[in-house]
Amino acid sequence: MKYVLLIYSNPDSWASLSAEQREGLARAHEDLSRELSEQGHLVSAAGLADPITSRTVSVRDDTTRTTDGPYAEAKEHLAGFYLVECDDIDQAIGYAARMPDAKYVAVEVRPVMDTSGLEM
Known part of the structure; x- marks a missing residue:
């Protein structure tokens, strides 16, 4: 089964890290x-650009609205x-716990739904 390991951060925790950290x-x-890839567990991984560069899109009454930044108002x-x-x-939780980000903010583990339907 596929799991997405979502890495969370915030500007305060990042700013508090030394260059060495x-x-x-x-x-x-x-x-x-590298380990996940060698074991055949890694499907994909990527860091995301700063949230300031994101846009949130919604459609209401057939009108597309775009706002700057992430949807959630959170640190x-x-x-x-x-x-x-x-x-x-x-097993997915074990890998999430090994991510260094889990020590500073959090890593969320979420099952990926099968494309055949809403089995969750």
């Missing part, structure tokens, strides 16, 4: 990505993701 975070992601923002193929959610 930021480099360590990047190395830890490289190492984990935390979605910073990146891994899409992994795991045997079960416990």
